[in-house]
Amino acid sequence: MTAEMTDEVRQLRSAMKEFIDGEVIPREHEIERMDAHAGEVVEELKAEAKRRNLWALGHPAEIGGGGLPFMTFALLNEIIGRSEYGQVAVGSMTMQDSIMLHLYASPPQRERFLKPLVAGEISPSVGLTEPEVAGSDPTLMQTTAVLDGDEWVINGHKWFTSNGSRAAYCTVFAKTDPDAASKYAQFSAILVPTDTPGYEIVRQVPTMGHVGGDHCEIRYNDVRVPRDNLLGERGQGFTIAQRRLGPGRIFHCMRWLGQAQRAFELMVERANSRWAHGSLLKDKGEIQRYVAESAAEIQAARLMTLDAARAMDRGEQARVEISLIKFHGAQMLHNVIDRAIQVHGALGVTGDTPLERMYREARYARIYDGPDEVHRMVVARTLLAGGAPPWA
Numbered sequence: 577m578t579a580e581m582t583d584e585v586r587q588l589r590s591a592m593k594e595f596i597d598g599e600v601i602p603r604e605h606e607i608e609r610m611d612a613h614a615g616e617v618v619e620e621l622k623a624e625a626k627r628r629n630l631w632a633l634g635h636p637a638e639i640g641g642g643g644l645p646f647m648t649f650a651l652l653n654e655i656i657g658r659s660e661y662g663q664v665a666v667g668s669m670t671m672q673d674s675i676m677l678h679l680y681a682s683p684p685q686r687e688r689f690l691k692p693l694v695a696g697e698i699s700p701s702v703g704l705t706e707p708e709v710a711g712s713d714p715t716l717m718q719t720t721a722v723l724d725g726d727e728w729v730i731n732g733h734k735w736f737t738s739n740g741s742r743a744a745y746c747t748v749f750a751k752t753d754p755d756a757a758s759k760y761a762q763f764s765a766i767l768v769p770t771d772t773p774g775y776e777i778v779r780q781v782p783t784m785g786h787v788g789g790d791h792c793e794i795r796y797n798d799v800r801v802p803r804d805n806l807l808g809e810r811g812q813g814f815t816i817a818q819r820r821l822g823p824g825r826i827f828h829c830m831r832w833l834g835q836a837q838r839a840f841e842l843m844v845e846r847a848n849s850r851w852a853h854g855s856l857l858k859d860k861g862e863i864q865r866y867v868a869e870s871a872a873e874i875q876a877a878r879l880m881t882l883d884a885a886r887a888m889d890r891g892e893q894a895r896v897e898i899s900l901i902k903f904h905g906a907q908m909l910h911n912v913i914d915r916a917i918q919v920h921g922a923l924g925v926t927g928d929t930p931l932e933r934m935y936r937e938a939r940y941a942r943i944y945d946g947p948d949e950v951h952r953m954v955v956a957r958t959l960l961a962g963g964a965p966p967w968a
C-alpha cells in the first residue's frame with residue numbers, strides 16, 4: 577500500500593511529520609492543561625500550519641480547503657494522528673462538519689458557518705446524544721423543534737456535545753415531524769448559534785481524558801432560531817447525520833493509526849533499552865510477541881482503513897467497510913497502547929510518557945460515533961442478509 581504513494585503524497589507526509597513531531601508533540605504538555613495558555617499555543621500552531629501550507633488540506637477546495645481526495649487525506653491523517661492535538665493544529669478536526677455543511681447548507685448558511693469554519697475562526701459542535709435515552713439508537717431522541725411562525729422553538733436535553741462551550745454553533749438533531757410514517761423521517765437538523773437565549777450549558781461533564789475535555793451537558797429551553805436555520809430538508813436529519821458520521825469514522829480510524837504507530841515506536845524504544853533478568857527486554861519471547869502482534873494489528877487496520885477510504889473515493893457509502901474499521905480500529909488502538917504501557921512497566925502509567933493520556937483517549941474510541949456492538953451488528957446484519965462482503 578505504501579508503494580502506491582505518489583511523490584507528492586510522500587512529500588506532503590514528510591512535511592506534515594516535520595510539523596507534528598517538531599512543533600506539535602513538544603507542546604502537548606502545554607495544550608493538555610486546557611487553560612488560557614493552551615488556547616494561545618493552539619493559535620500559534622494553527623498560524624504555523626497555515627504558514628507551512630498544511631492547513632485544512634482535506635476540506636473541499638470549493639470552500640477554501642486543500643481538496644485532497646479521501647485516500648490522500650487518509651495517508652496524511654495517519655501522520656496528523658501521531659499527536660491527539662494534530663487535528664486541531666491543522667484544521668482537520670472540523671472536516672466532518674465542513675463536509676456536512678458543504679453538502680447541505682444554504683448560501684447564507686455557508687457564509688455564516690462554513691466559511692469561518694474552514695478558516696479556523698469558529699468551532700462547531702453536534703448535538704445528537706441525550707442522557708435519558710440510548711444514544712446508540714438515535715430514533716429514541718426526545719428533543720423537539722416546533723415551528724412557531726418563522727421560528728423553530730427547540731426544547732430538549734443533550735449531553736456529550738463535544739466542544740460545547742467553545743463552539744460558535746451546534747447542529748442540533750431534533751424531532752420535527754412526530755407523525756411521519758417512518759421514524760427516520762421524524763428528525764431534522766437545525767443550526768443553533770450557541771449565544772441564542774435558552775441555550776444553557778449545565779456543565780462540562782467530567783471524563784477520563786483530556787483532549788476536547790469539553791463534553792457538555794446542554795439544556796434547550798425554548799431556544800428560538802429562524803426557520804432558515806434548518807439544515808437541508810425537513811425530515812432529513814438522519815441522512816444528514818449519516819453523511820457526517822460516515823467520513824468522520826474513517827477520519828477517526830486514520831488518526832488512531834497515527835496514535836498506535838507512536839505507541840509502537842515507544843514500545844520498541846523501551847524494549848531495546850530496558851535490561852532485566854540477564855538481557856534486554858527485546859530478547860524476551862513475550863515482548864517479541866507484543867511487538868509482532870502489534871505490528872500485525874496496526875497493518876491490518878491500516879489496510880482496512882485505506883480500503884474504506886478508497887471505497888469512499890469511488891463514491892460508495894461503504895457502510896460495511898466503515899463499521900468494520902470502526903470496531904476493529906478502536907480495539908487495535910487499545911491493544912497496542914496497552915502493550916506499550918506494559919513494556920514500560922510503572923513508567924507507562926505516569927505522565928512522563930504520553931502513553932497514559934493516549935490510553936484514556938483510546939477508551940473513548942470504542943464508544944463515540946457508535947459503540948463496538950452496534951458496528952458489529954451493522955456488519956453482521958448486512959452480511960447475513962446477503963450483502964456483499966468487502967472482498968467480493
Ligand SMILES: Cc1cc2nc3c(=O)[nH]c(=O)nc-3n(C[C@H](O)[C@H](O)[C@H](O)COP(=O)(O)OP(=O)(O)OC[C@H]3O[C@@H](n4cnc5c(N)ncnc54)[C@H](O)[C@@H]3O)c2cc1C
Nearest residue numbers: 702703704705710711712736737738940944945946947949
Ligand atoms: C468522548 C466522547 C465524545 C462524544 N461526542 C459527542 C458529540 O459531540 N455529540 C453527540 O451527540 N454525542 C457525542 N458522544 C456520544 C456518543 O456518540 C454516544 O455515547 C454513543 O452513541 C453511545 O450512546 P450512549 O452513551 O447513550 O450509550 P447507550 O446507547 O446507552 O449504549 C450503552 C451500551 O449498550 C450496548 N449496546 C448498545 N446498543 C447495542 C446493541 N444493538 N447490541 C449490543 N449492545 C448494545 C453497548 O455496550 C453500549 O456501549 C460522545 C461520546 C464520547 C465518549
